[in-house]
Amino acid sequence: MATRHGNYIGGEWTEAASSRSFDNRNPADTSDLVGTFADSGPDDVERAVAAAHEAFPRWKALPAPKRGEILFRAAEVLLKRKEELARDMTREMGKVLDETRGDVQEAIDMTYYMAGEGRRQFGQTTPSEMPDKFQMSVRQPVGVAGLITPWNFPMAIPSWKMMPALILGNTVVVKPATDTPLSVVNLVKALEEAGLPKGVVNMVTGSGSRVGTPLMSHKDVGIVSFTGSTDVGRKVSEACAPQFKHCHLEMGGKNVIMVMDDARLDLAVEGALWGGFGTTGQRCTAASRVVVHEGVYREFVERFAAGAKALQVGNGLETKTQVGPCVNASQLETVESYVKIGREEGAKLVAGGNRLASGAHARGYFHEPTIFADCSPKMRVAYEEIFGPVVSVIPVKSLEEAIAVGNSVDYGLSASIYTQDVNKAFTAMREMYTGIFYVNAPTIGAETHLPFGGTKNTGNGHREACVQALEVFSEWKSIYIDFSGKLQRAQID
Numbered sequence: 373m374a375t376r377h378g379n380y381i382g383g384e385w386t387e388a389a390s391s392r393s394f395d396n397r398n399p400a401d402t403s404d405l406v407g408t409f410a411d412s413g414p415d416d417v418e419r420a421v422a423a424a425h426e427a428f429p430r431w432k433a434l435p436a437p438k439r440g441e442i443l444f445r446a447a448e449v450l451l452k453r454k455e456e457l458a459r460d461m462t463r464e465m466g467k468v469l470d471e472t473r474g475d476v477q478e479a480i481d482m483t484y485y486m487a488g489e490g491r492r493q494f495g496q497t498t499p500s501e502m503p504d505k506f507q508m509s510v511r512q513p514v515g516v517a518g519l520i521t522p523w524n525f526p527m528a529i530p531s532w533k534m535m536p537a538l539i540l541g542n543t544v545v546v547k548p549a550t551d552t553p554l555s556v557v558n559l560v561k562a563l564e565e566a567g568l569p570k571g572v573v574n575m576v577t578g579s580g581s582r583v584g585t586p587l588m589s590h591k592d593v594g595i596v597s598f599t600g601s602t603d604v605g606r607k608v609s610e611a612c613a614p615q616f617k618h619c620h621l622e623m624g625g626k627n628v629i630m631v632m633d634d635a636r637l638d639l640a641v642e643g644a645l646w647g648g649f650g651t652t653g654q655r656c657t658a659a660s661r662v663v664v665h666e667g668v669y670r671e672f673v674e675r676f677a678a679g680a681k682a683l684q685v686g687n688g689l690e691t692k693t694q695v696g697p698c699v700n701a702s703q704l705e706t707v708e709s710y711v712k713i714g715r716e717e718g719a720k721l722v723a724g725g726n727r728l729a730s731g732a733h734a735r736g737y738f739h740e741p742t743i744f745a746d747c748s749p750k751m752r753v754a755y756e757e758i759f760g761p762v763v764s765v766i767p768v769k770s771l772e773e774a775i776a777v778g779n780s781v782d783y784g785l786s787a788s789i790y791t792q793d794v795n796k797a798f799t800a801m802r803e804m805y806t807g808i809f810y811v812n813a814p815t816i817g818a819e820t821h822l823p824f825g826g827t828k829n830t831g832n833g834h835r836e837a838c839v840q841a842l843e844v845f846s847e848w849k850s851i852y853i854d855f856s857g858k859l860q861r862a863q864i865d
């Protein structure tokens with residue numbers, strides 16, 4: 373019997389108002405029912421926001437270092453349960469165990485990191501223009517934060533939003549992706565066990581339209597932090613605009629690895645395989661384009677294709693598996709449709725190209741790691757986000773052309789260059805208009821203590837992680853204290 377999970381509202385686990393639930397199945401084996409979850413709607417969102425709203429004054433009043441102690445204990449709980457939580461995550465969304473362990477570890481790192489921010493949250497003091505006057509700036513929380521999260525980093529991304537929100541004194545309503553509610557249930561349980569007061573974190577599971585939409589539009593939600601597709605991000609932005617809510621968006625990517633003719637090809641091939649097919653290509657930072665100098669183009673393509681064909685596709689719980697399934701039927705259909713588009717556009721298929729649907733793959737959403745070579749930059753496979761195991765390789769004649777192609781897409785999340793030449797590395801580092809850049813490493817693998825996010829259609833100017841995350845979840849207050857005992861007039865000459 374699969375476990376039935378409720379919403380978490382005001383410190384209680386409760387059914388959806390409708391009493392309906394939805395199934396969460398393992399994408400590597402759809403006969404494996406991971407659990408059933410509350411199929412919630414606007415009434416549940418209303419209750420969750422009310423609980424968060426009510427809990428806000430008490431949570432805000434708790435000294436930040438004390439809030440940090442609770443987060444620290446939650447990190448300890450996550451650490452203790454890491455293996456079990458990673459297994460749950462692989463079962464619910466398919467990526468291989470090494471990667472789900474990494475996902476849980478990121479949540480642990482972020483929770484420790486933000487626990488430490490309980491003793492920092494530094495403001496400024498500056499000298500006044502006037503005598504006997506003191507001035508400083510302090511952060512203040514905003515209120516209720518509505519968090520809407522995707523399925524590809526089911527615990528890391530919710531933690532990137534939740535922990536900075538909490539340490540600053542905000543309360544939270546989180547809506548997990550419908551494919552990955554269990555990982556958020558596990559995260560919330562760790563906070564509950566750590567002693568988080570009732571109502572400070574609330575979780576409502578269900579669809580984007582019935583839970584996400586009412587949450588982002590709710591008048592008592594002052595911050596909306598969203599990670600997901602650019603199309604939905606645009607709707608979030610529009611919903612936040614009338615009330616001028618804090619609106620933080622992390623969206624799609626079409627990231628590029630640039631391989632120069634002086635690169636170490638063994639490293640570049642290995643990096644392109646990991647960047648392109650790690651997490652089945654379902655990372656916002658996935659290297660779905662590889663731009664290669666003509667001097668090494670043929671050799672690179674040959675070695676890259678051979679590497680892709682050798683990858684083991686299967687159930688992420690098995691140790692030999694290197695590439696798991698697509699997360700659901702619709703994502704698999706998207707991959708198949710882009711493979712068709714690539715063929716029709718005249719790109720050269722050099723590896724993969726097919727769904728895997730027999731034997732050990734019969735009950736999952738598996739697709740071969742697929743490479744299109746000889747792409748032009750504006751082909752749809754080389755230009756649009758696919759979010760699956762499909763990589764396009766584009767030949768170029770120079771570093772300048774590589775940079776121009778790299779920058780030619782609508783997204784700006786991550787880019788990388790493989791070169792031994794420090795001048796080329798620094799030129800690319802300066803010229804690529806992205807939020808993340810790597811030298812001699814693939815486009816994936818961000819760490820929690822540097823800002824994370826992208827330019828253009830990837831983001832709206834904010835950053836996740838690091839101290840930059842504090843900006844999204846707080847407002848600055850500048851404070852002036854006049855101890856002169858008389859009226860001193862500022863800005864009057």
Ligand code: NAD
Pocket residue numbers: 520521522523524525547548549550578579580581583584585588599600601602604605607622623624625655656757759785825826830
């Ligand atoms: P998605 O946009 O379909 O869904 C994201 C979340 O929004 C889910 O919780 C979903 O239920 C909710 N949602 C969907 N429609 C909604 C609506 N109308 N109103 C309110 N909420 C709604 O994205 P996804 O398929 O879960 O994730 C894949 C996308 O996320 C890719 O585009 C990927 O690049 C992006 N992503 C970006 C980052 C980043 O940091 N830049 C990280 C991970 C994923």
